[in-house]
Amino acid sequence: MDENEALVELLEEILGEHGLHYPNRGQISFNCPVCDDDRNKHNLEVNYIDNVYKCWSCGDSEGTHGPLGKLIEIHGNSKIKRAYLLLKPEEQTKTTENEKIILKLPREYKKFSDSNPRFIPHREALNYLHSRGITDEMIEKFQIGFASDGDYSTCVIIPSYDKDNHLNYFVARSWVKGRVKYKNPPVAKDKLFSGKTQLTSKRTYI
Ligand SMILES: [Zn+2]
Numbered sequence: 001m002d003e004n005e006a007l008v009e010l011l012e013e014i015l016g017e018h019g020l021h022y023p024n025r026g027q028i029s030f031n032c033p034v035c036d037d038d039r040n041k042h043n044l045e046v047n048y049i050d051n052v053y054k055c056w057s058c059g060d061s062e063g064t065h066g067p068l069g070k071l072i073e074i075h076g077n078s079k080i081k082r083a084y085l086l087l088k089p090e091e092q093t094k095t096t097e098n099e100k101i102i103l104k105l106p107r108e109y110k111k112f113s114d115s116n117p118r119f120i121p122h123r124e125a126l127n128y129l130h131s132r133g134i135t136d137e138m139i140e141k142f143q144i145g146f147a148s149d150g151d152y153s154t155c156v157i158i159p160s161y162d163k164d165n166h167l168n169y170f171v172a173r174s175w176v177k178g179r180v181k182y183k184n185p186p187v188a189k190d191k192l193f194s195g196k197t198q199l200t201s202k203r204t205y206i
Contacts, residue, residue: 003087003160004048006142010083011046014075018042026050032057033075034064046071079133086132086158086173087142105170108150109157112139121148125156128175147172 008028012018015030019042022028026049029042035058036043043057046068054065072084115122125146129139138144146156155172162168 002162003142003158006087006138007048007084010072010076010080010087013080014072015044032064034058034062082132083134083138086134086171105145105157105159105167106147106150106152106172108147108152109145109159110147111143111145115146119148121146121154124154124175129156 004023004026008018008021011028011030015033017030019029019031020027026047028046028048030044030046031040031042032044032055035055041057044053044055044064046053048068051068052066053068053071055062059065069084072081076084112122112126117123117126126139129144134144142158144156144158147153152172154176155174158171158173159167160169160171
């Protein structure tokens with residue numbers, strides 16, 4: 001299970017059931033929210049590896065194309081927008097086969113199921129996730145956890161696993177206002193990301 005499957009679920013909440021889906025290519029089609037009009041044409045294609053979308057029918061005439069974040073911004077409700085930001089920030093890209101490295105979750109990472117629900121950081125982290133549209137079911141499914149001390153203190157931690165169930169990324173976000181809200185795994189970015197990605201220069205606040 002990885003964040004792409006969560007993303008497909010989010011897209012279905014906005015666009016209804018999907019049509020053709022090629023998970024290896026990250027390609028999936030939906031009915032276009034602008035021009036489909038109940039004709040069930042599945043003209044809107046999303047690529048969630050390249051993070052882009054396009055409607056083959058009205059893309060040029062209506063501007064129905066661009067970065068995936070634009071589609072979410074225009075057609076998602078606030079709950080979906082928050083969940084999207086948390087699960088798939090725009091600056092996040094996938095590792096390619098030959099860029100794979102061993103990545104570990106922070107030592108302080110704790111699953112909610114392994115922690116006392118009366119523990120204050122546990123409650124704060126859970127409230128933060130719930131307020132951003134992340135359900136208990138999603139927390140369980142994506143093994144979302146939190147850290148109450150160390151480098152990732154007061155952060156929720158969202159792991160991402162590849163198809164072989166190896167950790168290939170994680171996102172950490174602080175639930176405390178005023179702290180750096182977004183942290184990256186402690187690995188050289190040139191190993192994890194393609195050259196054009198400028199992940200370390202960007203902070204995401206949600
Ligand atoms: Zn269209």
